Amino acid sequence: MEGLVIRDLSKTYYDIYMGQHVAAVEAISLEIAPGEFVAILGPSGCGKTTLLNMVAGFIPPTRGEILLNGRRIQGPGPDRGVVFQSFALFPWKTVLDNVAFGLKMRGVPREERDRIAREYIALVGLDGFEHRYPHELSGGMQQRVGVARVLANNPDLLLMDEPFASVDAQTRMTLQEELTRIWETRHPTILFVTHDVEEAVFLANRVVVLTPRPGRVRESVAVPLPRPRSWQHLIEDPDYKSLVARVLGLVRAPA
Amino acid sequence: MTPRDPSGVVAAAPAASRPRAAARRLEAGLWFAAPLVLLVLVWAAVVRFYHVPLRVFPAPADVAGALLQQARSGALAGHSWHSLRRVLVGTTLAVASSIPLGIAISTNRHVAALFTPILRFFSVLAGIAWIPLATLWFGYGFGAITFIIFNAVFFIVLYNTILGVTSIPQVLRDAARSLGANRWQVLTEVLLPGALPNIVTGIRTGMGFAWRGLIAAEIIATNAGLGYMLFLARDFYRTEVIVLGMILIGAIWVLLDRLILAPIERRTIERWGLTRAVA
Amino acid sequence: MMPLRRWLRRLLTYPAVQGAGPFVLLVALWAVVVQLEIYPRTFFPGPQDVLRSFVNLVYKGVLPTYLQDSVTRLAVGAGAGICVGIPLGLLIGLHPASYRFFWPLIIFFQAIGDIAWLPILLIWFGFTLTTMTFVIVYTVIFPMIFNTALGVRTVPVEMIRAAQSLGASRWRVLVEVLLPGALPNVITGLRNGLGYGWRALIAAEIIVGTSGIGFMMFDARRSGSVVEMILGMILLGILWYVVDAWILRPAERATIERWGLVRQTP
Numbered sequence: 001m002e003g004l005v006i007r008d009l010s011k012t013y014y015d016i017y018m019g020q021h022v023a024a025v026e027a028i029s030l031e032i033a034p035g036e037f038v039a040i041l042g043p044s045g046c047g048k049t050t051l052l053n054m055v056a057g058f059i060p061p062t063r064g065e066i067l068l069n070g071r072r073i074q075g076p077g078p079d080r081g082v083v084f085q086s087f088a089l090f091p092w093k094t095v096l097d098n099v100a101f102g103l104k105m106r107g108v109p110r111e112e113r114d115r116i117a118r119e120y121i122a123l124v125g126l127d128g129f130e131h132r133y134p135h136e137l138s139g140g141m142q143q144r145v146g147v148a149r150v151l152a153n154n155p156d157l158l159l160m161d162e163p164f165a166s167v168d169a170q171t172r173m174t175l176q177e178e179l180t181r182i183w184e185t186r187h188p189t190i191l192f193v194t195h196d197v198e199e200a201v202f203l204a205n206r207v208v209v210l211t212p213r214p215g216r217v218r219e220s221v222a223v224p225l226p227r228p229r230s231w232q233h234l235i236e237d238p239d240y241k242s243l244v245a246r247v248l249g250l251v252r253a254p255a
Numbered sequence: 256m257t258p259r260d261p262s263g264v265v266a267a268a269p270a271a272s273r274p275r276a277a278a279r280r281l282e283a284g285l286w287f288a289a290p291l292v293l294l295v296l297v298w299a300a301v302v303r304f305y306h307v308p309l310r311v312f313p314a315p316a317d318v319a320g321a322l323l324q325q326a327r328s329g330a331l332a333g334h335s336w337h338s339l340r341r342v343l344v345g346t347t348l349a350v351a352s353s354i355p356l357g358i359a360i361s362t363n364r365h366v367a368a369l370f371t372p373i374l375r376f377f378s379v380l381a382g383i384a385w386i387p388l389a390t391l392w393f394g395y396g397f398g399a400i401t402f403i404i405f406n407a408v409f410f411i412v413l414y415n416t417i418l419g420v421t422s423i424p425q426v427l428r429d430a431a432r433s434l435g436a437n438r439w440q441v442l443t444e445v446l447l448p449g450a451l452p453n454i455v456t457g458i459r460t461g462m463g464f465a466w467r468g469l470i471a472a473e474i475i476a477t478n479a480g481l482g483y484m485l486f487l488a489r490d491f492y493r494t495e496v497i498v499l500g501m502i503l504i505g506a507i508w509v510l511l512d513r514l515i516l517a518p519i520e521r522r523t524i525e526r527w528g529l530t531r532a533v534a
Numbered sequence: 535m536m537p538l539r540r541w542l543r544r545l546l547t548y549p550a551v552q553g554a555g556p557f558v559l560l561v562a563l564w565a566v567v568v569q570l571e572i573y574p575r576t577f578f579p580g581p582q583d584v585l586r587s588f589v590n591l592v593y594k595g596v597l598p599t600y601l602q603d604s605v606t607r608l609a610v611g612a613g614a615g616i617c618v619g620i621p622l623g624l625l626i627g628l629h630p631a632s633y634r635f636f637w638p639l640i641i642f643f644q645a646i647g648d649i650a651w652l653p654i655l656l657i658w659f660g661f662t663l664t665t666m667t668f669v670i671v672y673t674v675i676f677p678m679i680f681n682t683a684l685g686v687r688t689v690p691v692e693m694i695r696a697a698q699s700l701g702a703s704r705w706r707v708l709v710e711v712l713l714p715g716a717l718p719n720v721i722t723g724l725r726n727g728l729g730y731g732w733r734a735l736i737a738a739e740i741i742v743g744t745s746g747i748g749f750m751m752f753d754a755r756r757s758g759s760v761v762e763m764i765l766g767m768i769l770l771g772i773l774w775y776v777v778d779a780w781i782l783r784p785a786e787r788a789t790i791e792r793w794g795l796v797r798q799t800p
Contacts, residue, residue: 058695078701088696091793092714101710102700135794153700287638294639311658372556375778376771386740386756387763467647471737473648475752482649489653497653505646512645 002069003159003189004032004055009064011050023214024050028064030208030217032157035187039200039207041251047215048193052161055191056082069156078102081150083160086230087142089134095121095145096130102153120148124178140171147179151188160192164199173231184227197248201225202234209250219250313495315447318502321495330484335507338473341397342465345404350458353409357416358446378410384474396477404473408461415457419450453525459516466508481507538705568730579761584768587761596750601769604746607663608735611670612728619675619727620720628712633683641680648672652741666738673734674727681723685716718790725782732774 009028012021025047032038039047049090053059056068059075066073068080076082080104089098097104097115103113121127134142143163150158164172180203183190194200200207207221225240234240295315301307302314309317325331360367387408389399431445452466473482481504488496546555561581567573568580591597626633626640637719655665689712697711739748747766754762 056695056699058698066576076695076698078699082698082699084692084696086690086692088690090697090711090714092717092789101697101702104698105701105706107702124690133793149696149700159699170750286634290635290638291642312654325650369556369559373560376557376775385767387751388760388767391755391758391760391763415553466645467649470647471649474652474741485650485653489656492657494654494657497657500612501650501654504650505642508645509642521539 001038003034004030004191005067006030006055007065007067009051009066010055010062011047011054011059012062025054026214026216028210028215028217030188032079032191034189036206037183037190037192037245039192039194039203039204040210041194041197041200041207042210042215043212043246043251044195045213046210047213048195049161050209051210051215052082052159052191052193056080056098056155056159056172068180078105078153081153081155081158083143083146083150083158084161085165087134087139087146087166089142089145089149091134094131094133095126096135098134099149099152101149106153108114115147117152120152123151124148134245138171139167140175143167143175144178147182151182151186156189156191160190162194163192165194165196172199177230180201180227180229185248197251198244201233201240201244201247202229209247212255218253221247221250260292264338270351278529285299309494310492311494313498317495318499321493321499325496325499331503334366334479334481334484335458335503338469338482339507340403341400341480344464344470345401346408346458346462348401349408349461350412354454357413358442360413361417361420362442366500378414385519386472390476396479398421399476400469400472400480401512403468404465407464407468411461411464412454412457415450415453415460416450419453420446422453423449453518459512459520461511462516463508466504466511472503494501540547579764583761584765587765591762591765597771600746600750601773604735604739604748605773607666607746608670608728608731611667611735612674612731614667615671615674615727615731616678616724618671618677619723620682622675623679623720623723624686624708624716625681626679627686628708640676644676649737649741652657652738656670657744661744663743665742666735669734669738670731673730677723677726677730678720679723681719681726682716685719685723686712688719689715714793718786720784721782721790724785725778728782729774736770 007029009025009027009030010023012023014020015022026050040046040051050059054061055073057073057080067151073080082156088103093101096114099120100108100113100117108116118127118130120195121130124147125171126141127147129137134145144167146163151167164175166248167175176199182188192200192203201223204223207223209218209221211218221243223243225234225237225243298303298314302312307314309452313321322331341476356370360370385397393399393402427445427449428441436444469480470482470485473480474486477483481500485497485500485504488494488500546594566580568578572578588597622636626636651669651672652665655668659665659668693711694707697707702710735746736748736751740752741744743749743752747769751763751766754766755759
């Protein structure tokens with residue numbers, strides 16, 4: 001069974017200050033087919049990042065199971081690449097070494113992994129910057145490196161945790177367009193967590209809206225807007241606008 | 256889930272859990288003591304098993320005996336008091352002089368340019384290297400040792416004051432000025448409170464150095480105090496008194512630091528809504 | 535002829551002047567104070583006297599020997615301290631059980647301090663190099679442990695997760711992420727450790743020594759030669775400056791500054 005299958009997933013924490021158990025996420029069931037672009041949306045604190053962390057394997061679920069291509073998830077791994085909001089680039093490595101990191105972990109020899117890395121650096125539009133250090137790049141450029149680093153590793157699933165939240169609005173729009181362009185050419189499977197409704201509808205094929213805490217799936221909304229997509233067009237598109245309005249209503253609806 | 260902001264600090268515990276916090280602190284104290292107790296047991300076993308003679312190393316029982324003997328004769332209290340007194344006086348003088356200088360250096364470019372290279376040079380000479388000269392100028396005993404202490408604390412508190420003041424974001428000072436504060440008020444309302452956590456950390460660290468420098472100074476330059484007691488015992492090969500002295504030196508500092516200084520430091524930091532992992 | 539003010543301002547822009555300027559002023563002030571005989575010359579000698587003594591001792595071959603002895607002891611002690619301190623710091627930084635076990639012991643032994651060990655060390659080893667090396671190692675170890683532990687603990691968790699989700703094994707995470715991430719703090723620890731080690735060395739030489747700068751200073755005290763005391767202190771200051779400028783700061787520049795990292799204050 002290909003793709004991501006999440007069945008009856010729950011996560012509960014013990015809060016030492018309140019002295020009680022708190023559910024972050026409850027009984028979530030979700031399926032993502034290969035090549036789909038799914039956005040997870042919800043109000044603050046609804047557990048969407050917790051959900052992503054469980055799929056990534058960083059934290060274990062309290063109940064339920066997560067299957068990727070038929071296999072249970074056991075901890076983090078290169079089959080699920082993660083793009084972080086804070087970029088998480090290695091400051092002591094150049095752009096080239098950062099992007100080649102996953103390949104190095106797999107034992108790919110230097111010449112080949114540098115070649116592959118350069119391809120992906122060019123893909124995200126950063127050729128010429130291979131030998132710079134992350135701190136010399138702007139936020140938008142750093143995130144591009146983050147995306148290239150994950151793509152170079154060819155994961156089965158791409159997990160993105162509010163990746164454009166730390167970047168200014170105009171750069172964000174550029175990065176969103178670049179991401180859709182990449183998806184439209186290569187069709188990776190993407191699970192994209194965000195709190196930004198317009199971003200979610202712009203990027204995804206399908207938007208899953210969670211309830212406020214504890215997060216449950218409220219509704220799954222298909223986004224049949226034509227591709228390729230660009231901000232210039234969609235901003236006046238009536239279908240886009242009504243979708244955004246509908247999803248916004250779902251996000252803001254009371255528990 | 257406890258609120259966690261991106262920098263990873265955790266909000267302070269609400270008042271309702273105070274008794275629980277006290278119980279937790281007791282538990283922490285026990286956990287702290289456990290490896291030390293284990294060490295004492297291992298120590299006793301090793302001395303017994305290898306038949307270590309008293310001349311080489313005492314058993315815990317011998318040290319306990321020395322403790323009772325010294326305590327009864329009043330020598331213990333006397334030496335401890337001498338040591339503590341020097342630390343307190345030296346520290347007070349150092350703090351009183353380093354904080355104003357630190358503030359001056361952080362706020363005035365010219366003062367900074369003048370003092371910084373000199374201070375960097377002298378900071379390495381802190382403490383011990385001054386002993387020969389200090390005994391010549393101040394004579395043996397209280398004067399020289401207090402000078403050593405002063406030296407140890409002065410530079411640390413100075414650097415921490417500078418660090419504290421310079422890391423106050425300029426916007427806070429600007430905000431104060433644009434709300435009508437004059438230079439003195441900016442100092443007392445913004446700079447001092449803002450630098451206080453760092454200053455307190457500096458005092459705590461400085462006193463740590465002072466304590467260690469004190470012992471060295473007492474060995475060399477006086478006839479009272481714990482360091483002196485330590486060295487005197489060596490002349491008579493009374494290892495149980497030596498080890499007693501070592502344990503006391505360690506224990507007094509651990510208690511002073513953990514029970515008094517660390518909570519003060521923690522509380523000044525907590526007042527500003529931040530807690531850090533305090534070593 | 536240029537106005538004096540502008541000439542002075544131009545002079546002050548040279549970094550050499552900025553660095554050495556205050557010292558020149560200080561030495562000048564010193565010379566003036568000595569000339570005015572505010573304190574008796576025997577108690578408070580002037581720069582010329584110190585310089586004369588310096589030349590004299592170098593000529594006699596005494597000073598280079600003492601310097602070499604002191605530096606060798608420090609290097610050996612510091613090296614050993616680093617080799618023990620960093621692995622131990624890594625262990626307690628990464629392994630919670632080790633932390634719980636070792637932490638109270640480390641705190642207690644640090645509180646005892648290096649010098650307090652001297653009496654028992656003298657009984658065991660006498661006035662030898664072993665005693666002095668022990669003292670220096672003892673001093674260097676603690677900052678290395680603390681700063682290394684702090685360094686690994688403050689590596690952002692997302693960086694570790696990023697490496698994991700790129701397929702890094704536990705060993706790889708240690709080598710590729712934790713160690714470089716901890717490096718700024720390790721260098722700070724090294725800086726502190728060397729500073730304390732220096733001071734411990736001098737103290738040990740004063741109490742125990744038969745040679746070395748510390749010994750020279752205390753010996754001068756006994757013979758009342760203030761000049762040599764001050765010479766010793768100046769040499770110490772210069773030596774530290776050299777270590778700082780030629781060893782520590784280049785290390786920092788090659789790592790911390792090149793990578794744009796910020797140090798965590800403990």
